[in-house]
Amino acid sequence: MAAVTRCSVSLVRRLLSHHYKRRCVRVFKATRDQPPRACLSNLYNERLFHTTSAWSGPIMQFKLSDIGEGIMEVVVKEWYVKEGDKVSQFDSICEVQSDKASVTITSRYDGVIRRLHYAADDTALVGKPLVDIETDTGPEVAQEEDVVETPAMSREEHTHQEIKGHKTQATPAVRRLALENNIKLSEVVGTGKDGRILKEDILNFLAKQTGAILPPSPFHETRESQRPKEVQPASLPASLPASLPARPQPVLSSQDVTEPLKGFHRAMMKTMTAALKIPHFGLCDEVDLSRLAALRSDLRGISEARGVKLSYMPFFIKAASLGLLHFPVLNASLDEASQNITYKAAHNIGLAMDTSQGLLVPNVKNVQLLSVFEIARELNRLQVLGSSGQLGTSDLTGGTFTLSNIGSIGGTYAKPVILPPEVAIGALGKIQILPRFDSNGELVKAHILNVSWSADHRVIDGATMCRFSNLWRQYLENPASMVLDLK
Template sequence: MVREFELPDVGEGVAEGELVSWLVAEGDAVSEDKPVAEVETDKALVEVPAPVDGTVRELHVEEGDIVPVGTVIISFDVEGEDSSPTEAGGDATSEDDVAEAPTEPDRAETGDPGATGADTESVAPPDDRVFAPPRVRRMAREQGIVLSTIQGSGPGGRITAADVQAATGGGAVDDPAQDQSRTPASASGGATSGPADSSDASASADTAAGASTDRATAASSPQHSETPARTESADRDTTLAAPATRRLAAEEDVDIDAVPATEERDGEAFVTPEAVREYADRQRRAQEADAEAVAAGEPVGTTGAGFAEGERERRESFRGVRKRIADAMVESKYSAPHVTHHDEVDVTELVAARSDLKPRAEERGIRLTYMPFIMKAVIAALKEHPEMNAVIDEENEEIVYRDYYNIGVATATDVGLMVPVVDDADRKGLLQLSSEMNELVQKARDRTIGPDELRGSTFTITNIGGIGGEYATPILNYPEAGILAVGEIKRKPRVVTDETGAESIEPRSVMTLSLSFDHRLIDGAVGAQFTNTVMEYLENPSLLLLE
């Protein structure tokens, strides 16, 4: 029996995701809960598990595709059940089936669950089955090649892009993606024979693919001139690329819309990591040549250093995490009237306490920062001022007071701001808070954090001091009632009163606090009182032992 699997709702509010990479190939045996694909949503990079034990029948989408939730992405032949595909069914039959299998005596009935609308394959395909991935099928259609007439050279008789190219007479085909698919699936031990450019680990496959693409393009395009020392930018408005490729472009300080594409996906240019590296290398070499020319007093060209000649602006797709952040900011600012209360706190004793405990924490393999202390102080203040831990249920016109404390820690990542959540923080000690927080923050930065770890917070803390800031006006992580921004700890002169009442000016460690709150629920006096309580615990860290 054939089981079709739809892209699940992998997180609250997620409507679509980018299929970053396939972790299985057609014909692979899988077990239930084994990861079959990596999908990047507007919140995180998540692995999608197989829902059944069986064999991968067909991959319905390709790496790099943007897939709405509910779309069939993969189908399985369930183990121990009839896997005969339905290939007759009127509109359900794809044009590949019409071209490749005009006569087939063993066709299943139209109503059979195997009517998936495409040619299929199993672990041991019979002689009259065509064994080829979706990209090769599309390539064959574009070239007018009947796949059933080609002898596959890939593993298990799989038809590769090289086989299709050979069937056309050895010339390059129109789809420049063909050369990239020459990398056999067996080389990666489980990836499809489609492009393998969605992670840094596949750079070697991309190198071979990029090289063969360049040769094919040169052979099929007589008008193509030799690559100049300075590579011209592609000047596109839209570019498809895997997240790892975009990160590489950012690291190389390259505009990904300017990188010449080596293939296309659904009519849009698709850029591989190797293309980014090659473009960045050529730009560097061109700039070095310019520098040498300037030193020699020779004229230097002006194009290719940034924007293309005549280009004054560029466009990028507004989606993914950045779009989600924007939507959340707009919802927060337009829903809750924000007020921000500022103050500063003497944390000299806290600095000393943390210095004493830090070596002990390191002995246990834990990096102890100031954040766990701040979290404990905030929780103590939330218990004294429950309004700050409350939320407005606008639909029912009720205030919901929460007797649990899930603390969100705002984290800057290469794709934007994320808020990992430490659940039940009031029940955990300093070292456990530190360990869990460090792990969640790292997972957020690595884009491996799960959707469940990014929701459910009751209050958020954001550290602006890490980049040298003191004060801020943080925006609420709506619908929460409050968010606290902590600034950089600096040494400042302060008036200190001793036990006898004598005053003196001493250098002290001072940290700034910026508390934003929902003025519909929190009055200014409550906001100030909450801040004072936080300050009391930070000034006297020994009080945290009572929490």
């Protein structure tokens, strides 16, 4: 018996000298309570196993973590990997879409994808395995981590890391620059090859945030010179007006198509079903924006020199915030039982956007603390993210009051539907140049905007809604008066 024991110990030392430490220790632990002959037999078999096949790491089940807002299921929109692909930490695995936003799930491990638990367009459940990843993690660590709910990203990362259709590509130096300036890479539009984020992109984004003016870099000038020239209207056929927008060719179908409501369409169904339970009160008015048009014309060049496009919308939003200070009941919410009303301190004013993904309503946070220029800068950011499908959950939630700019498409009047738990919403029509009489009775050209308001008639009476509309109109018709109330 003693001779057999010495033999097994000698064999263990030989295996350790041939780099089998991790595997041997595991086998030794598993067999230390067995008789020496069994231990020797297991170690011998283990040695033969290593000479015939490569050791594979533990399989980790990567689970879909809670992404907040009470969401229990998401739709897998697109896979960025397939079985057999190697991935590293923070590599994009797939894009999922909830009722709130699109989210890109990134890997927590280095390893090889062994199984995809869902196909594209399948519904994935929170807390259930999403993919199986073969990792290089030790058995003890793997066993410990497999018990833990493994989040793809922290909740704050879910808010800012949504990238649709591609990974966030940037060098370590660029990532470090973004980290030092507290910039989320998901908010920066990359101008490099395949959407790669460059140093110039970070600096330009930072300049827009701070209002600084950066001189054009040689790289930027090179890019401008290499940009293909736009097609001139003269090159179009004579029978086709230059201003006619291009329209996609219609597709005719010979069969009915039935598909389930998913993603944002499903969210709209739920929200509008709840909204129509609210007794709506409607009010329409028109606003003369002639003075505001002149003011915006004077300020637009200054704003663009700071890297921010200045539209009318920042003035509309700021005027609404000033009005809400006088009528806080319009910036409130009702509980589900309609027993309590909460007056919101923050003016998180939403802007309804028509995107390729459907109707989205991101909001500008704390408008009561922002200047018109700061609102314009935030709107620029939201519009860029909205057009590329990168709006985060924080951008789409927490709204307290909404303006819908239907006029950007061409409508004049609308009947906006309240977004619960909010209690009021406004729809803005297109700005038209129409004849009007001035204070002297002279016929003049006026920039006329039509607005349509809807309010929750359970808590807001018609007189309150009308007084708010009058105050909002006065701020816009006399924009100089806004200066007196700005904080």
